[in-house]
Amino acid sequence: MQTALTDLLGIEHPVMLAGMGGVSYAPLVTAVSEAGGFGCLGASTMGTDEMGAEMRAVRAATDKPFGVDLLTAATADLTPAVRRIIEGGASVFVAGLGVPRDVVELCHSRGVLVVNMCGKVRHAVLAVEAGCDIVVAQGTEAGGHTGQVATMALVPQVVDAVGDRVPVVAAGGIFDGRGLAAALALGAAGVWVGTRFIATPEARAVPGYKDTLLVTGEDGTTISRAYTGKTCRVIRNPYTQYFDDHPTELQPFPAQIRRSSADNAFHLGAPSDAEGIDPTKEFFPAGQGVGAIDELVGAAELVRRFVDEAEAALAAISSRVAL
Ligand SMILES: Cc1cc2nc3c(=O)[nH]c(=O)nc-3n(C[C@H](O)[C@H](O)[C@H](O)COP(=O)(O)O)c2cc1C
CATH class of the missing domain: 3.20.20.70 (Aldolase class I)
Structure with a gap:
């Protein structure tokens, strides 16, 4: 082709x-x-x-x-x-x-x-x-x-x-x-x-990332500033919901990365065997094709x-x- x-x-x-x-x-x-x-x-x-x-x-x-x-x-x-x-x-x-x-x-x-x-x-x-x-x-x-x-x-x-x-x-x-x-x-x-x-x-992916993609439907993503401060399409979870509910706490890019890292929610780039990842709040960027x-x-x-x-x-x- x-x-x-x-x-x-x-x-x-x-x-x-x-x-x-x-x-x-x-x-x-x-x-x-x-x-x-x-x-x-x-x-x-x-x-x-x-x-x-x-x-x-x-x-x-x-x-x-x-x-x-x-x-x-x-x-x-x-x-x-x-x-x-x-x-x-x-x-x-x-x-x-x-x-x-x-x-x-x-x-x-x-x-x-x-x-x-x-x-x-x-x-x-x-x-x-x-x-x-x-x-x-x-x-x-x-x-x-x-x-x-x-x-x-x-x-x-x-x-x-x-x-x-x-x-x-x-x-x-x-x-x-x-x-x-x-x-x-x-x-x-x-x-x-x-x-x-x-x-x-x-692909490199922290624990829980690939498994989450396999079970998420086409409506399971949201555009959120919770992880980086910029609008980012990610798997929707309680962490993104928190910032939907508390938008005044959002910092601009890239300061919000420090916040999400401190909250133990940002490990993008960590090894595939990284420990301590909580998939219910982790940064899992994903598009709508995930379904x-x-x-x-x-x-x-x-x-x-x-x-x-x-x-x-x-x-x-x-x-x-x-x-
Ligand atoms: C995990 C993840 C990380 C990404 N990181 C970058 C990046 O560092 N630079 C960039 O230009 N785009 C980045 N993107 C966007 C992709 O380059 C690409 O445009 C997008 O994934 C295409 O949409 P799709 O996910 O529906 O295929 C990222 C996307 C994902 C899912």
Whole structure:
């Protein structure tokens, strides 16, 4: 399945692993890239040395392309981290929050592509004007920090605004090949998938996270500022309810992270065998597609399923719809 995205990234399938902080570490990134998708490390929860070690681990396991995602709003000067990303052999830098104007030229001078996460048309236009090479249009259905516009409405409007200049990738609530087929129909050149890849054996996740995803329905998430101070789609629980009931206690980003950590509710990025996690109040970012997840599936198998199901979905349209 070849698109403008697969051509630009040098990959086989238009399926990108979201650079999820606390989840997308070397084993998951390697599995997705080796399967012909695009693996992306989620470095927002990593120190610089840890990020370097994760990049070396990916490089040792595969020579396929991979990327690194940083939450740009969390870092004042991106240049040192981006230099490490370039030196580590990544072919793509993904800016998670905000347009990374200051580092676009640096990345391009070293042959590294810049991707920007966007929740609004205006963000996508600014990103492309700043020189970004790919935009991810992320709808509100998405797990993690998210905006208010739904994927179905956002993607075609971003495609109309910038799709003639850069590939647009759809994100938010996409969990199988039907979502990939729909994204292609909306004009996207591929998908950026988060939550579905958490429920894989390769993903890092604190105890209770994957189990919670398996039993949560499509209405079991909420957008809350309880964990980071920014609007974040997470599994709804008594902790998110507390801040719904006491909104004046919320601190702005990133101060609220100190509060949720002190409350023993924030362990994103902790090892899979971390102790003392209370799943009834823990920070479990998840998108609305969570209701469709009822088993762990290997990451490579997931990439294959996305492509096979998308091809089947596209073929099935012509048998179901008389044109
Ligand atoms: C656990 C988790 C952590 C995330 N961390 C980041 C991050 O550090 N940077 C970023 O750009 N996006 C982050 N996101 C958002 C994803 O990149 C992606 O846009 C989102 O997961 C797509 O929606 P989906 O979860 O419905 O597939 C995160 C999402 C999840 C679920």
